[in-house]
Amino acid sequence: MNTFALEIWDDESTLVTFYTVRMEDNDLSETDKFMLKFKGDAQYGSALQEMVSLLLEVMGEEQGAHPAFFSRRENWAVALPPSKARIGEITLNYPEFPLRLFCYRVNDELVILFNGGPKTAASAQGSEDLNMPFLQANEFARRIGKAFDDKLIVVDQNSRVITDFQGNTEIFL
Amino acid sequence: MRNSLARQILEETPNETRQFVKRYGELVARIYDLLEEKGWTQKDLAAKLDKSPSEISKWLSGEHNLTLRTLTRLEVELGEDLIQIPKTRKFQVNSTKVIHLEFARSNKNIPMDGGGYTDWKSQTSPVKSSVA
Structure with a gap:
């Protein structure tokens, strides 16, 4: 995987700052790609609206990045030290909600969003449109987790910001 | 932003x-x-x-x-509520109440302060009174 930027996706909410990743040779972040893909879509547009409302209104203004909203994927922990396995997926837990958005939950106030897609099989790997985002999310999470472990990046709790070890907000991993 | x-x-x-x-x-x-x-x-x-x-x-x-x-x-x-629904209906209370009392009266006039009931059990003619 090439170098990617770790950048703010949305920091206007009261309780949570959402980060995303953007591949070096891309103008769009992975999360914006996800949003654009399903915005206005006849099949998944409503589900996307619910997901965005969950992110910005429920998490962002009322509950924070509450663990209840993140389904942890134990099999992903294979790529990460168990103590740092914070990768999960955001979805709404009611029958047949189709979309999954992969993410890395740093804490109650910081979430890094990746890409995702519709779940059409029992597992992410088995879902045709989810398999690649799943593999990529694994790699993003592995490199972000390692950067935190090695203290190359740190969280400034006062400002809900991720910086490099020198305090710079521009981060490439 | x-x-x-x-x-x-x-x-x-x-x-x-x-x-x-x-x-x-x-x-x-x-x-x-x-x-x-x-x-x-x-x-x-x-x-x-x-x-x-x-x-x-x-x-x-x-x-x-x-x-x-x-x-x-x-x-x-x-052991805890998961849903709480606010009550919106207001129960109206009448400004006047009618209470019916049944008591026995002695041969003497009943004083307004409630006294004079020591012999009430012996009375045989209960009197109904309405108090507004």
């Missing part, structure tokens, strides 16, 4: 959708917190509800629509 795509999507989202997601979020977080407070796993909850763990997993993971009956069962087991 609000993400511009997210802003557009939110602006297009119907109020009903936003309200549903809000209630969903409140409920999910509440159930999670109560289970954690009590130190219960889903298996513990299943045992208390006399259900299989897989059925409880379906309840809590979205494979089963939570009905009002299911929610109230959860409330009873968790």
Whole structure:
């Protein structure tokens, strides 16, 4: 995987700052790609609206990045030290909600969003449109987790910001 | 800085959708917190509800629509409200009350301060009086 930027996706909410990743040779972040893909879509547009409302209104203004909203994927922990396995997926837990958005939950106030897609099989790997985002999310999470472990990046709790070890907000991993 | 795509999507989202997601979020977080407070796993909850763990997993993971009956069962087991609905109906109280008293009166006039009842049991003609 090439170098990617770790950048703010949305920091206007009261309780949570959402980060995303953007591949070096891309103008769009992975999360914006996800949003654009399903915005206005006849099949998944409503589900996307619910997901965005969950992110910005429920998490962002009322509950924070509450663990209840993140389904942890134990099999992903294979790529990460168990103590740092914070990768999960955001979805709404009611029958047949189709979309999954992969993410890395740093804490109650910081979430890094990746890409995702519709779940059409029992597992992410088995879902045709989810398999690649799943593999990529694994790699993003592995490199972000390692950067935190090695203290190359740190969280400034006062400002809900991720910086490099020198305090710079521009981060490439 | 609000993400511009997210802003557009939110602006297009119907109020009903936003309200549903809000209630969903409140409920999910509440159930999670109560289970954690009590130190219960889903298996513990299943045992208390006399259900299989897989059925409880379906309840809590979205494979089963939570009905009002299911929610109230959860409330009873968790010992806490999951839903609180504000009361909006105002009960009107009449400004005057009519109380009917039945008491026995002695041959003497009944004083207004309530005295004079020591012999009431011996009286045979109860008197009804209305007090407004």
